[in-house]
Amino acid sequence: MKKIGFLSFGHWSNHPAYQARTAGDTLLQSIDLAVAAEEIGLDGAYFRVHHFAAQLASPFPLLSAIGAKTSRIEIGTGVIDMRYENPLYMVEDAGAADLISGGRLQLGISRGSPEQVIDGWRYFGYEPAAGETDADMGRRKALQFLEHLKGVGFAQPNPYPMFLNPPGLLRLEPHSAGLRDRIWWGAASDATAIWAAENGMYLQSSTLKFDESGKPFHIQQAEQIRAYKEAWKKAGHTREPRVSVSRSIFALMNDRDRQYFGQDTRSADKFGYIESDRRAVFGKSYAGEPDQLIKELAKDEAIQEADTLLLTIPNTLGVDYNVHVLSSILEHVAPGLGWR
Template structure:
């Protein structure tokens, strides 16, 4: 059994083939898709966060709206770039979204990746401390966020406050009990996956990671997951770890499916440079008729290691077609692989 969710990048553009022409289209359709996904029996609705782009960027209003419109589905991100964040304000936003959803938030965070503009976090008012890289800054902010999610008071109260204070130091509000245990780290390397385990975060591993061995993507990702699980066990956490992997998977069951994705099924892993001197490997997409697709996915080692599958969706094709994509996976693929 595996949890199955969708992951949307939330693109929009004034393009005649797009159902999402504006930011409003994307936000409202994201809510509708999450509601429909819950009705289908999907387990999660997850959203990517990109700044300075015609894509979803500020997740908490969207997550809160979905939380108010649904009752069961997990709601999350994959991932929030911590280089851009104020950890304390983020604790407040995340706490509110989690309370609105009844404790269903599954928040994916990370140190971030190359963005649309050079050092975009500087425009948000953030600079690495002396001796820090921007990646160090992202991890430092992540640890502060985790610490403040514990709900322990740290701020000295005003002796003459506008409203009465409880005794002792104050925490930021609202406090969402249990949210600290539902934070995921998007790891691009084996070392950061181990770091996530040591700090009690679940693991999100996407369709991209640093090429650390030259092996096929799914093999490298499976190795990353196994190292994460071993580090989690060694750290002595009292709860079970969770691991998600994201995949582009399309069951070709209609003429429209073949038109959109019929040429994608034979594409393999790709190698690229996401930063100067940093070689990355990008996992393949899967697109085939159901029987063939089940056979291909059964060979994916990383999927076998994960408990959660996030299906990346083409949100620009509209709610109805994306519901069709998700329904096809649940009906034709999940049973054959033992996911359902």
């Protein structure tokens, strides 16, 4: 059995072919899609976070709304760029969202990726410390976030408070017990996957990673996952590790599917640069008849290594069409691969 969720980038544009033309459209449709996804038996609703773009950027109001309208589905991010975040305020936001959802938050965070503007985190008031890179700053903030999620008091109470304090140092509120164990790290390299395991975070591996061997994407990603699992075991964590991978998979069930995805040009891995000095490998998309997809996906080593698969969706095409896309995978592809 494999958990299957969707991952939305939350695009919107005033385009005549789009159902999501405004930010309001995207937010409200995201809630509706999560509700519908739960109804058809999907396991997770995840959302990408991008700043300075016509995409979803502030996840906690959205996650809280979804948590209030659903009862079973996991809700999460993939991923929040920690370079932009105040870790303590984020502890409060995440705690509230997790309590509203009844403990279903699966929060993906990362040091971030290239953004729409140069050093966008500077506009949010953040600067790396002396000797730090922006990536170092993101990882430092992540560790602060993890530490304060534990709910241990650290702040000296005021001797003349507005309200009566409990004894001892004060922690951030609201505290959601167990959330610390449901934080995921988006890793683009083997080294950061190992770092995530050492720090007790689950692993999110996307449709790209830094090219570290020249091998096909799914093999490099599978090797990354195996390194992560070994590091988790060495760290001595008592709970089981979790790993998610993202894929673009479209079953061609009708003429509309064939029109949208039948001529997909991303049917092979691509190599390129996402940072000026770092070569990356981008995983291919899968589009075909269900039987063809089953044969191709059975060869994807990284999917086999992961316990969770996140299906990237074309959110601009609306809720109904995306329910069709997800249902097609659940009904016609997943059983043939033993995922359902």
